[in-house]
Amino acid sequence: MRGLLAALVVLALAAGFGGAGAQETPAPLQSPILTLDQERLFTETQWGKRAADRIAATSAELAAENRQIEGELTVEERTLTDLRATMTPDEFRAAADAFDAKVTEIRQTQDAKLRAIGRLQETERQRFFAAAFPVIGEVVRSRGAVAVLDSRAIFLAADAIDITDILIERIDTELGAGKDSDAADIVQPEAGAANGD
16 A cells, blocks of 8 residues: 555655756756857758759859850851861961950859859858857847857767757847858859850
């Protein structure tokens, strides 16, 4: 009988603790060291998704422009080849040199646009982390931490000290998707690029 009573007391206490836990949100784990995945923090926020969409769209525009230019240059080269029989060697050499110079200039312009897309990606990351730093700082202080490490560089760590998901939610709430920078303006397709205008 005494054993049954003890078991009932244990069950009652367990139910009481269980009920209290269900009603109250547990306090965040206090730890001097926290971790976050910087790549996920950027790519999974609204800001990172907007930046990725913009970079993908700009890259697609540049690829389409390159295909158009390639087609136009192919036609121009074919025309020049067809006209060779009607030109003197000096005339053809001059025309061929002018065509080569034009191709070189266009290639340099398009390569510059491609590099600008790469710079845009880095610019977006820098703007994001500069804007997110105060939010990260608030979370770090609320956890009583003194350091935050990139989880990708750590061999083993408890999931409880990773604040990536918390930060994604907080940053989305406080910063949203951010705004487009002006950095992509220099990679917009230029009308008449294939014509050397």
